[in-house]
Amino acid sequence: MTTRHSERTSTASGVVIDLSAAIVTVTDEEPKILLVRPADMAPRPGLPFGPFDPTGHRTLEEGLRAWVEEQTALHLGYVEQLYTFGDRFRDPKERAGGPRPVSVGYLALVRQTALKDAGDSIWGDWYRYFPWEDWRSGAPTIIDSLIAPALTEWVDSATSKPDRNRRRERVNLAFSLGGAAWDNERVLDRYELLYEVGLVFEASFDAGADPSDKLAGTQTHTGAALTKDHRRILATAMGRLRAKIKYRPVIFELMAPTFTLLQLQRAVEALSGGRLHKQNFRRLVAHEGLVEPTGHISGQTGGRPAELFRFRREVVHERPAPGVRVAVQVSKRAG
């Protein structure tokens, strides 16, 4: 290895950059992710992505906004760069001699919108792809029935004792099987663990085991698969978003201009994957100054009408890290 700076133009020849977007919204108390059926008729849907055009795009983010708005007629509000994915063979086409595909992943938030049906875009429920992440109705059954036994077996099947300990530590950290509290931000850790253990479809597909897609959805796999490494990108987005709502008021990017406190709580719960304590939630958003009353009353709620609130923009000047810092309950149901 004698590579030096001066040689880099030659080594970079087989690389292409694209920009992929995890576009998230919340409708009817469910978090949704925008998915497209790729042009080449791949069997599984994927995140929208497009080329980075170095001549037309002044910045990476500008490039992302441009082709997303063009393809989906969606105007992106909040956009944040997530991570750059460049693992070998992240796109199976690379095996057939294609260039190394590097993708800069973005997280974007949009308000509930009627999606133009022109393209092949659909809003997918993100827990369809991560059923083990939704604890709103208690512990997901798939963990007890499928994931935990498989992980235990994986730990026990390690050949050496230090190896077994490392595996156990990883399992305990990711899935809290050792009695620790569930950490709703470790979405990527959990996905990567399931990938390594072979519990997600993409793992066997990437290994070349079953290119005909037959195994997708069988009981040996958990959650629905996306094309290429897009489920990994989505996992990154989920983890980042779950972390971010705790210290930045990004949740309001997903809300209508006015909303009831319960609507706000349900949106946070949908993203966080757990229940919040209602009274404390109300106190928190009021006390932190995140919202202010509009004086208007909501329509039908199923009970007593609720007051409508709006986001208080001034909060970003008053508090160093304004967000919804309420503890997420993942074991029992809360009112």
Place this chain on the structure above:
Amino acid sequence: MTTRHSERTSTASGVVIDLSAAIVTVTDEEPKILLVRPADMAPRPGLPFGPFDPTGHRTLEEGLRAWVEEQTALHLGYVEQLYTFGDRFRDPKERAGGPRPVSVGYLALVRQTALKDAGDSIWGDWYRYFPWEDWRSGAPTIIDSLIAPALTEWVDSATSKPDRNRRRERVNLAFSLGGAAWDNERVLDRYELLYEVGLVFEASFDAGADPSDKLAGTQTHTGAALTKDHRRILATAMGRLRAKIKYRPVIFELMAPTFTLLQLQRAVEALSGGRLHKQNFRRLVAHEGLVEPTGHISGQTGGRPAELFRFRREVVHERPAPGVRVAVQVSKRAG
């Protein structure tokens, strides 16, 4: 604009990817950043960076580790991807017809090490490049003497009232001039604001005003400049690291295997840019279970000998977000 997925190989032709590293250590209570003098004899130092080799490197991070270890003989412990930088003209060579340079930036932490002198690498004090970020001895004088007046003038010079309000809001958020508390994580916000206002050398250089570098270090510019956009990458690294030490035990990546509590405190202070309350710091690291006593006593301390501690690895299983969550004092000196 009719770009579609299928055309991306053609649009990506003029792009090269490199990997840049903000390699941080703390020695003698000062945070340091590894800098190299580029091979093409550019007048300003920069972060080490190297090409991404799509044929040789299985992952981006593996590529980074490989050439860093090769070039600097440093073994990187903690490595974290930061951000991908792709703004047009981020490398001035692009103006002369060069390809669009996209750089994936990494943050790496290494223990205090005797750096092999083989290359042209040096450890630079990172506050030399960000003098307004060091509040350990009280408010930096450069803010009162230079930055605050210039920012005020910039706010007042806006042509429309809404524009003036937007500028004031940005200044208040970044530099807390409106009475808010200083947020030590907003390193990038502050650098980008200074860049836009023209208070850092790179701004005038990038605009083509003074390619002969003569203005570097004059009183109209704040802090020392780095080559290309490397100061922006460093700002991203500083902000991320300051945030991270609060909820992950990354500080121990920079410490010797055993250390006194004051050494640990000084390291945190060096990175955070402020003072910590000594007694509370001790209580925190003990109470959170971050450290455990070794039973051994340190040597020369200048006073009573101190007990040596070590990092308690088990803490990552016990607490959801173990880190040094002590409030950083930026106004007055603390014991």
Place this chain on the structure above:
DNA sequence: GTAATAGTGTCTTTCAGACAGTATGAC
């Protein structure tokens, strides 16, 4: 002794978590 750092104890305030109870609508 002084100077400097190490380490303990405790008071106060803030705030998160939990629970009890009242208010107002639909039916």
Place this chain on the structure above:
DNA sequence: GTCATACTGTCTGAAAGACACTATTAC
């Protein structure tokens, strides 16, 4: 009336911030 949701008040314990004090070294 019941049921469902909206909203208020209060208790408790954890933890952060601040302060006072003692301990052990070098000089």
